[in-house]
Amino acid sequence: MVVVSEPVILEIALNLLGLVVGLALGIFSYIGFKNTGSPTLFRLNISFFSIGIGFGVVGFGFIVEYFVLGYGGISGWIQTLGIGIQTVGYFFIAFSHGIKSFFPKSRYFKSIILPLFIIPGNSLEHIIRSISFILLVYGTIETIMSYMESRKRSTIFVAAGLGLLALGEFLGWYSVIFPKSVLYLVSLSTKIAGLGALFVPISQVPLRGGVRPGGSL
Numbered sequence: 001m002v003v004v005s006e007p008v009i010l011e012i013a014l015n016l017l018g019l020v021v022g023l024a025l026g027i028f029s030y031i032g033f034k035n036t037g038s039p040t041l042f043r044l045n046i047s048f049f050s051i052g053i054g055f056g057v058v059g060f061g062f063i064v065e066y067f068v069l070g071y072g073g074i075s076g077w078i079q080t081l082g083i084g085i086q087t088v089g090y091f092f093i094a095f096s097h098g099i100k101s102f103f104p105k106s107r108y109f110k111s112i113i114l115p116l117f118i119i120p121g122n123s124l125e126h127i128i129r130s131i132s133f134i135l136l137v138y139g140t141i142e143t144i145m146s147y148m149e150s151r152k153r154s155t156i157f158v159a160a161g162l163g164l165l166a167l168g169e170f171l172g173w174y175s176v177i178f179p180k181s182v183l184y185l186v187s188l189s190t191k192i193a194g195l196g197a198l199f200v201p202i203s204q205v206p207l208r209g210g211v212r213p214g215g216s217l
């Protein structure tokens with residue numbers, strides 16, 4: 001019988017919480033899409049469902065491998081699959097903000113993000129997290145620029161949510177390098193906090209009757 005430690009229980013709980021929050025955001029986005037016909041909300045609907053399902057894949061992967069199969073750890077491909085599904089969601093968030101190119105033209109910005117891909121010992125999970133981080137940073141920057149124009153309070157929550165998601169992915173990237181550290185738990189908590197921040201403006205969308213693409217979600 002495999003003895004399940006408290007960190008593992010916490011990892012499972014956080015991933016399942018991420019599933020619930022992601023699906024809730026997806027449902028609100030779908031309601032907003034049905035009420036307004038906004039293509040932005042349709043993309044966000046796909047985005048949040050993908051993020052929630054990604055959390056769920058990892059969470060249920062933990063449950064099956066620890067409690068059903070009796071393994072001492074989760075398979076790397078399950079972790080990578082869940083993160084990959086989340087990255088699809090991040091892509092649709094970035095796309096909703098009107099991002100026109102994946103990599104920046106600025107040489108200075110390239111010098112910051114490229115080391116994420118060239119550090120020795122890269123794995124598929126490592127690369128996927130790097131892509132997620134870049135997409136979320138783009139979304140955060142676009143949202144901050146939108147706030148400078150509109151000064152809408154809801155945009156602050158969007159920027160904070162995307163920023164926390166980006167920070168969570170950055171910490172998750174480091175947790176790949178230091179697999180036995182507490183960084184993975186901190187990463188999960190930060191990402192869920194980011195989704196929680198996004199819940200504030202998303203929950204108001206069906207009541208407002210619409211959103212402005214590229215601005216607040």
